Amino acid sequence: CAARANLNAAQVRFERTNNLFKQGFIAAQDVDDARAQAESARGQVRVAQQAGAAARAEVARANAQRAAAQAQVVVAQRETQGAIATAEADVRAARASLESALANRAQKPANRRNLEALQASVRAAQGQLNQAEAQRANTVLTTPIDGVVTARSADPGTLAQPGTAVLTVQSIKRMFVEASYPVELSSQIQPGATANVTFDAVPNRKFVGRIADLNRAADPSSRQFTVRVLLENPNEVLRPGMFGRVRIVTGRKLPSVTIPLIALSETQDGPATVSVVGKDDSVEVRPVEVGIRDEDSVEILSGVKAGERVVTTRGRDLRDGANVRVTSPNAQPGQGRRRRSP
Incomplete structure (x- = not known):
């Protein structure tokens, strides 16, 4: 543990100082300081050991309580099964006596009073059986939906209180993903639109859903709106609580010039720039005006013309006028391409 490591280091330091x-080579005060540090570290080890012993005792006590509670559950289940078996036997015996009395009713009218008593016995035995079966039903938890348990509010053996949740069950055949979007896009996002969602826990896979709900009121602190995307999850790959990224197409445009997003250099202090390679293989760092973008490319409104070459490697942060050498044999000048806005 950390306390033991600190003690070892303090002990080595004390021996070296001594x-x-x-x-x-050193004063006695340095030795006293090192000795005090070693003693302090030794005290921390003792405290950690005591804390560890207390924690282990607490774990043992909790395990004992859990075992006792589980034993009580087993006893209760056995008692309930015994009560049900006894009640069923009583019902069978009462019904047999009733059937015998019914068969003899025509021969002996005096058996009518006995017949009424036997009928009452059957009803009483049936009531005891119903009560025992109701008690057994209380030992089994049922849910009206298919799903997975996402939360447990009580441990096995704990006495459940009326109105208190024991387990939380969620259906995951269909999942909702909540995302936020800025106020300027509020008029461009509508219910029913298609949304692409990716998850860090499910790499290299894209899920397509639709916008099921929009909150038309912005959050007062973030000034963001909330959207809910419905995803089908038949194979139950997705789980509640996963982190995802939502992409929604808000418009389409045919830009005249697009460049790879990696070629764009952006800072908070100045305009965005692009390193353009001229015919003499020298670099010209130009300020540019950018338009829409997606995860791969960005539209250039001004600053770069179609057909010009731009630096897209790690060395794109070059000084103006630097000479470069194109190493890719398939390097092609940039050209306008159709892109969609996020």
Whole structure:
């Protein structure tokens, strides 16, 4: 543990300091300081050991309580099964006596009073059986939906209180993803629109859903709107609580010039720039005006013309006028391409 490591380091430091003192290289105060640090570290180890012993005792006590509670559950289940078996036997015996009395009713009218008593016995036995079966039903938890348990509010053996949730069950065949979007896009996002969602926990896979709900009121602190995207999850790959990224197409445009997003250099202090390679393979760093973008490319409204070459490698942050050498044999000048806005 950390306390033990600190003690070992303090002990080594004390021994080294003590040896230097014996050789006359340091003062006695340094030895006293090192000894005090070692004693302090030793005290921390004792405290950590006591805390560990207390934690282990607490775990043992909790395990004992859990085992006792589980034993009580087993006993209760056995008692309930025994009560049901006894009640069923009583019902069978009462019905047999009733059937015998019914068969003899025509021969002996005096058996009518006995017949009424036997009928009452059957009803009483049936009531005891119904009560025992109701008690057994209380030992089994049922849910009206298919799903997975996402939360447990009580441990096995704990007495459940009326109105208190024991388990939380969620259906994951269909999942909702909540995302926020800025106020300037509020008029461009509508219910029913298609949304692409990716998850860090499910790499290299894209899920397509639709916008099921929009909150038309912005959050007062972030000034963002909330959208809910419905995803079908038949194979239950997705789980509640996963982090995802939602992309929604808000418009389409045919830009005249697009460049790879990696070629764009942006800072908070100045305009965005692009390193353009001229015919003489020299670099010209130009300020540019950018338009819409997606995850791969960005539209250039001004600053770069179609057909010009731009630097897209790690060395794109070059000084103006630097000479470069194109190493890719398939390098092609940029050209306008159809892109969609996020």
